[in-house]
Amino acid sequence: MSFEFAVDPKSIFFRCVEDSGEAIMISDTQGTLVYVNPAWCKAYGYTKEEAIGSSPKLLHSGHQPQEFYQEMWRKILNPSVGTWKGELVNKAKDGTLVPVQLTITPFKDDDQQIAGFMGIAANMSYQKELETKITHQDRLASIGLLASGLAHEVGTPLGVIRGRAEFLMMQTDNPTMTKNLELITSQIDRISKLIRSLLSISRSVSELNIQTLNLHSVAEEIIDLVGQNLKEDSVQITMEIAENIMIKADHARLQQVFLNLIVNSIYAIKKDIEQGKKRPHFLKISALQTGSQVDIRIQDSGCGISPENMKKLFKPFFTTKDVGEGTGLGLAIVAQLMREMGGKISVESKLNEGTTFTLGIISGQSY
Numbered sequence: 001m002s003f004e005f006a007v008d009p010k011s012i013f014f015r016c017v018e019d020s021g022e023a024i025m026i027s028d029t030q031g032t033l034v035y036v037n038p039a040w041c042k043a044y045g046y047t048k049e050e051a052i053g054s055s056p057k058l059l060h061s062g063h064q065p066q067e068f069y070q071e072m073w074r075k076i077l078n079p080s081v082g083t084w085k086g087e088l089v090n091k092a093k094d095g096t097l098v099p100v101q102l103t104i105t106p107f108k109d110d111d112q113q114i115a116g117f118m119g120i121a122a123n124m125s126y127q128k129e130l131e132t133k134i135t136h137q138d139r140l141a142s143i144g145l146l147a148s149g150l151a152h153e154v155g156t157p158l159g160v161i162r163g164r165a166e167f168l169m170m171q172t173d174n175p176t177m178t179k180n181l182e183l184i185t186s187q188i189d190r191i192s193k194l195i196r197s198l199l200s201i202s203r204s205v206s207e208l209n210i211q212t213l214n215l216h217s218v219a220e221e222i223i224d225l226v227g228q229n230l231k232e233d234s235v236q237i238t239m240e241i242a243e244n245i246m247i248k249a250d251h252a253r254l255q256q257v258f259l260n261l262i263v264n265s266i267y268a269i270k271k272d273i274e275q276g277k278k279r280p281h282f283l284k285i286s287a288l289q290t291g292s293q294v295d296i297r298i299q300d301s302g303c304g305i306s307p308e309n310m311k312k313l314f315k316p317f318f319t320t321k322d323v324g325e326g327t328g329l330g331l332a333i334v335a336q337l338m339r340e341m342g343g344k345i346s347v348e349s350k351l352n353e354g355t356t357f358t359l360g361i362i363s364g365q366s367y
């Protein structure tokens, strides 16, 4: 059946469709696009001219299997169902993925034959983002609860076991026995370390205390703490922070943010050295004040982060480190702490070159 597509541009129905905020497309029975509205063009980045005459397959992202579309069409063409509504991921012209809630409705001609299909897509990007954020936060909150429970329930018996192992070590001259007891204590210490880092999340739930702080001195405190570790590997650590920069932050939270980021940087540099890369290594902490915001940069010359891992960086339990070395909680905590202080965090990285984390914090300077 041939498809006639004539519209009266003055018709109120046409104006409604044309001005709708939802992306609307109309295809003929062959699946050729005959109309798209401006919201559709905006959502997917194609012009009207590019879209009309082509197929909606243009939008396929590969995120749905072939069977998904078969099932969809079976429902649409089944007169007792007649319409389809569901969530799917489309792809815009520039490759961006666009999650949408799509409704496809067949419309009929005067002879009650299907003349074409109308698809209305509501953009779900915002909802999807929100959903992941919420589950992420839920996950962190439950880790916090778990951690404080664990610290009490497991921490105490662990302490007892460790004490007994040490007592037995003093009682024996048998080298095999001593070696095994040492193994026991070192494994216990490993568990304790994990519990401690889990606990730091529940600690982050402690009351927020935003003060005006001198950034230079907070950074110095942390550098003093980790500096020794770096000197051993002859890594240069430099601080470029003007002594008069003041910020509004929570002292304990900011310390922890610094510590987690610096520990990660040290690890990344060491990894790079282990791989035999001999370029000069550095770790630089600098700050720049722009208006009412202070940007703090923690820059390292470490192994860098692959684009694939960049996406997972802030997810709880994401780690590339060996069991016992990393918990994958450091950056999840950092992100949480920054949120609590009303700050921002972003990251840039190049594999085999290094990584820069930027913290955006409100300035404590009053003008």
Ligand SMILES: Nc1ncnc2c1ncn2[C@@H]1O[C@H](COP(=O)(O)OP(=O)(O)O)[C@@H](O)[C@H]1O
Residues within 6 Å of the ligand: 260, 264, 265, 268, 300, 302, 303, 304, 305, 309, 313, 318, 319, 320, 321, 325, 326, 327, 328, 329, 330, 331, 332, 355
């Ligand atoms: N400065 C950095 N350079 C390279 N990789 C990093 C850096 N910071 C974080 N990463 C990567 O992000 C992962 C997650 O970090 P984090 O949340 O602190 O957990 P963990 O340090 O326990 O692995 C690390 O395993 C590492 O792969």
Ligand SMILES: [Mg+2]
Residues within 6 Å of the ligand: 260, 263, 264, 326, 329, 330, 331
């Ligand atoms: Mg870490």
